[in-house]
Amino acid sequence: MARCRAKNAEGKPCRAPEGMVDPITRYCPAHRPGATERLREAGKKGARASTRLKQKATGLSSDELPPLDSPQAAATWLEAIGRAVACGRLANRDAIAATKAVREWLRAHEAGTVTEQVDELRRKVAVLSAVCNWGTRWRTDAGYLLQENPVRGLPVPREKNPRRPVASEDRYKRTRAVSDQVMMTVGWNGKPEVRRAHLTELLDLANLTGRRLSSIRLLTYADILPDRGPSGSLRYRADADKMGYDSVVPMTPGVRSVIDRVLRDRLGIGNAPLFPSP
Numbered sequence: 001m002a003r004c005r006a007k008n009a010e011g012k013p014c015r016a017p018e019g020m021v022d023p024i025t026r027y028c029p030a031h032r033p034g035a036t037e038r039l040r041e042a043g044k045k046g047a048r049a050s051t052r053l054k055q056k057a058t059g060l061s062s063d064e065l066p067p068l069d070s071p072q073a074a075a076t077w078l079e080a081i082g083r084a085v086a087c088g089r090l091a092n093r094d095a096i097a098a099t100k101a102v103r104e105w106l107r108a109h110e111a112g113t114v115t116e117q118v119d120e121l122r123r124k125v126a127v128l129s130a131v132c133n134w135g136t137r138w139r140t141d142a143g144y145l146l147q148e149n150p151v152r153g154l155p156v157p158r159e160k161n162p163r164r165p166v167a168s169e170d171r172y173k174r175t176r177a178v179s180d181q182v183m184m185t186v187g188w189n190g191k192p193e194v195r196r197a198h199l200t201e202l203l204d205l206a207n208l209t210g211r212r213l214s215s216i217r218l219l220t221y222a223d224i225l226p227d228r229g230p231s232g233s234l235r236y237r238a239d240a241d242k243m244g245y246d247s248v249v250p251m252t253p254g255v256r257s258v259i260d261r262v263l264r265d266r267l268g269i270g271n272a273p274l275f276p277s278p
Contacts, residue, residue: 077102125154172207179203186278198275204258209249215240219274224259231256 005026007013067073078099085095128151135146179200185192205216218240226232229250238246251259262274 071106074102074106125151129154172203176200176203176207184278188276201258201262202275205255208252208255208258209234211236212242215242217273217275220271221268221274222270223274224263232259234259 004013081095081098081102085092129149132146132149132151136144136149138145180196182197182199183194184197185194187193202213202216205211206213209216215236218237219234223235223237224232225235225248228248231251231253233248233250234255235248236246238244241247266274266276268274
C-alpha cells in the first residue's frame with residue numbers, strides 16, 4: 001500500500017493511514033486535489049455564519065458558541081439559540097437570522113462531504129473494474145480467473161449539481177475594468193482587422209444572468225426575443241445548455257442594455273452567432 005505523497009503544514013510527510021490513500025492518485029482525502037479549496041470555502045462560510053450569528057445573537061454568551069467547524073458544533077449552536085429564545089434572551093427575528101446562518105454553513109459542509117464520498121466511490125469502482133478486467137485476461141491451468149467483468153455496467157452515483165468555484169464580485173469588477181483592452185484580429189470583411197474582443201459583453205451577461213459562458217457564447221440572433229416581456233427575453237436552446245433544457249428567460253433592463261450594445265456593434269439575423277469566432 002502507498003503512503004500519501006503530500007506534506008503537512010510543517011513540511012513533513014503526511015501520516016494518513018494507508019487504507020485512506022487513493023492507490024491511483026496517492027493522496028489521502030485531506031490532500032486530494034480540490035480538497036483544500038472545498039475546506040477553505042466551508043471555513044469561509046463558517047466564519048461568515050459565526051460573524052452574523054454573534055452580531056445578531058447578542059443574548060448568547062461566548063461560552064455557548066463553540067467554533068463552527070463541525071456538524072456537532074452546529075447542533076450546539078442551534079440548541080443554544082433555542083434556549084436563548086425560550087428564556088427571552090434572544091428575539092425571534094434575531095433567532096431566525098442566526099438559525100439561517102448556521103443552516104447555510106451546514107449545507108456547504110454537507111455538499112463538500114457528499115462530493116468527497118461520491119468521488120471516493122467512483123475511484124474505488126474504477127480500481128475494482130481494472131482488477132476484474134485483468135482477471136478476465138489472466139489464464140491459469142484451470143482457465144481464466146474470471147469469465148467476465150462483474151463490475152461492467154455497474155451504475156455509479158453522480159452528483160446532479162456539484163458545487164463549483166464561483167468568482168467573487170471583486171474579481172469580476174477588476175477583470176471588467178480592463179476587459180475593453182483585450183483585442184482580437186478578425187477577417188469578417190475579407191481582410192484582417194483588429195477589433196475589441198467580446199470579453200466585456202460576455203462578462204456582463206455572465207454576471208447579470210448567472211449563466212455559464214459556454215451557454216452565452218452559443219446565443220444566436222434568433223434567440224433574442226425583444227417582444228417577450230417588458231425588456232424582452234432570451235432563449236437558451238437545449239443544445240446550448242449543459243442540462244439539456246430549452247428555456248426562455250425574461251431579460252432585466254441591465255441584460256437588455258448589454259444586448260442592445262452588442263446589436264449596435266454587430267447587426268445580424270437568424271441563426272448567426274451573437275458572439276462569432278474571429
